[in-house]
Amino acid sequence: MRLPLFALLVAAFGLSLGHVPSVAHAQDAAAAQADASVSMEIVVLHGTNDGTGIDSKIGKMPELAKPPFSSYNSYKLLDRSKQTSSKASPSTLKLPNDRVLQISLKDVVQPAKKGEPKRYVISASIQNPGGKTFLPLLEVNAKAGETFFVAGQNHKGGVLVIGIKVNP
Amino acid sequence: MTTKMMNGEAHETRTKRPPTDLELMMYVDGELEGERLREVRQALSRDSALRNKVAALSLSASIVRENAESAAAIDLTDGIMARIAADKSPTRDARDAAPALEAPSERKDAEVKPLLRPGLDKAAAKSTPSNDNSRGIFALAAVAVAAAAGLMIWGRMDVGTPHSQGAPVAAITTPAEPPAAPAPTTAEAARVADTDAQDGDTEPGVAVAAVDFGTKIGTIFYVPAEAATSNHTTTVVWLADDSAGGEQ
Numbered sequence: 001m002r003l004p005l006f007a008l009l010v011a012a013f014g015l016s017l018g019h020v021p022s023v024a025h026a027q028d029a030a031a032a033q034a035d036a037s038v039s040m041e042i043v044v045l046h047g048t049n050d051g052t053g054i055d056s057k058i059g060k061m062p063e064l065a066k067p068p069f070s071s072y073n074s075y076k077l078l079d080r081s082k083q084t085s086s087k088a089s090p091s092t093l094k095l096p097n098d099r100v101l102q103i104s105l106k107d108v109v110q111p112a113k114k115g116e117p118k119r120y121v122i123s124a125s126i127q128n129p130g131g132k133t134f135l136p137l138l139e140v141n142a143k144a145g146e147t148f149f150v151a152g153q154n155h156k157g158g159v160l161v162i163g164i165k166v167n168p
Numbered sequence: 169m170t171t172k173m174m175n176g177e178a179h180e181t182r183t184k185r186p187p188t189d190l191e192l193m194m195y196v197d198g199e200l201e202g203e204r205l206r207e208v209r210q211a212l213s214r215d216s217a218l219r220n221k222v223a224a225l226s227l228s229a230s231i232v233r234e235n236a237e238s239a240a241a242i243d244l245t246d247g248i249m250a251r252i253a254a255d256k257s258p259t260r261d262a263r264d265a266a267p268a269l270e271a272p273s274e275r276k277d278a279e280v281k282p283l284l285r286p287g288l289d290k291a292a293a294k295s296t297p298s299n300d301n302s303r304g305i306f307a308l309a310a311v312a313v314a315a316a317a318g319l320m321i322w323g324r325m326d327v328g329t330p331h332s333q334g335a336p337v338a339a340i341t342t343p344a345e346p347p348a349a350p351a352p353t354t355a356e357a358a359r360v361a362d363t364d365a366q367d368g369d370t371e372p373g374v375a376v377a378a379v380d381f382g383t384k385i386g387t388i389f390y391v392p393a394e395a396a397t398s399n400h401t402t403t404v405v406w407l408a409d410d411s412a413g414g415e416q
Contacts, residue, residue: 063391063402121377135407137380146373152386152408159408 036108037086038120039167042093042101044079047072047151048158061163063149072158082167085122097155098129101162106139117144120166124150144168187211187218196225374403381407 045058049072054064057077064075083091083103090104107121120142126135140148147165154160187195187208194200195208212218376388386407393400 062393063404066391068387068389068404068406069391133382134409135380135386136382137378138376138405139378140374140403141377142374146402148374148403148405150405150407152406154409 036105037084038105038108038122040083040085040091040103040122041165041167042079042081042083042103043077043163043165044093044095045161045163046076046078046096046155046158047161048074048076048156050074052076069151069161075161078160090123095126095153095160095162097153097160099134099153100127100129101125101150102127103164109141117168119143122164122166124164126150126153142166186215189221192218192222193225196222196229372401372403376403376405379405384408 043058045055045064047064047069052074054061054074055076057080058064058075063069069075078096079093081093083093085091085103085105087105087107090102093101093103095101101124103122103124105120106123109119109121111118122140122142124135124138124140125133128134134153135150138150142148144166145168147163149161149163151161152159187204191200191204191208195205200208212222372390379386379388384407386405389404389406390401391404393402
């Protein structure tokens with residue numbers, strides 16, 4: 001009777017070993033997430049009511065014709081830049097009003113269904129030059145390829161509109 | 169074994185050690201003998217604590233013996249046979265009638281012996297079937313299989329995708345005014361499918377997970393996309409330097 005028992009134990013151990021690679025895979029995925037980074041395109045617009053219309057350099061941005069952006073009839077592109085952010089190193093961008101936008105990647109969420117894009121948990125904040133915080137925290141869960149806006153800061157008779165697009 | 173010392177005295181090389189509890193029990197049971205018996209007696213004569221221990225052991229041994237004898241004196245055989253004889257119900261009579269016809273006559277005088285003797289039932293139960301070992305083996309095997317199954321389930325769990333579900337989710341992440349979403353017609357379905365396949369209908373492309381406007385009051389807008397037939401929205405966080413607003 002001892003031999004079958006031993007065989008059973010060996011078989012059980014073998015079965016468990018058969019799934020060790022999946023655990024290792026999960027650990028690899030976690031390690032990959034730890035050094036994951038995201039590329040973002042950041043546009044800074046200046047919204048005014050000077051009647052000049054929407055700057056052609058901005059490109060296709062239909063949201064500007066809808067509320068709340070439609071409160072201003074003119075938008076001018078002030079800056080367009082690409083930033084890469086990771087958990088370890090947040091990216092910063094100095095805004096035209098001397099405030100500093102800081103963006104960091106908090107997490108990468110794998111899609112629940114196959115074929116869907118990843119989602120990125122991104123944290124943003126805006127600091128005043130004196131150190132006081134203008135926007136303490138904004139954390140979004142963004143699908144790759146989507147743009148979100150942070151707008152409303154006063155600037156030269158108008159407002160600043162910051163568009164952040166998460167590149168796939 | 170003895171060795172001759174310089175002063176001419178014989179000295180025993182074996183050291184006298186105090187008697188152990190086991191040796192005391194053997195002493196009480198009369199199983200100790202020889203040199204060790206003599207040493208234990210000497211130790212008892214010297215040490216009153218040992219004498220007390222021996223007295224306690226003797227008392228407990230006598231109690232056990234008395235109980236064992238009284239238990240052995242109980243004979244269940246007579247009681248059981250008396251109950252059987254008293255059970256004269258019709259069912260039992262009918263049940264017993266048929267085999268009685270075919271039973272050989274000498275079986276009437278067959279002696280009925282109890283299966284288990286009182287006081288020995290535990291020992292008998294332990295000594296009866298040899299499949300107690302197999303029971304243990306089956307239990308071990310079941311534990312091993314259960315452990316393997318647990319590891320399999322654990323291995324299949326998605327442990328590598330922690331995300332921010334535990335993060336505080338602001339109530340304002342749900343758009344207060346969701347964009348109108350008329351059901352697409354069949355003709356529109358193909359056109360809408362591409363957009364919906366990428367965007368999904370249930371959640372915005374960018375959902376606000378947490379927001380802290382500090383001392384200011386901000387507003388979160390979900391601006392509908394250009395296509396009115398799509399649920400796609402663009403998230404706008406509006407925070408003015410001197411604004412007062414609310415959730416919209």
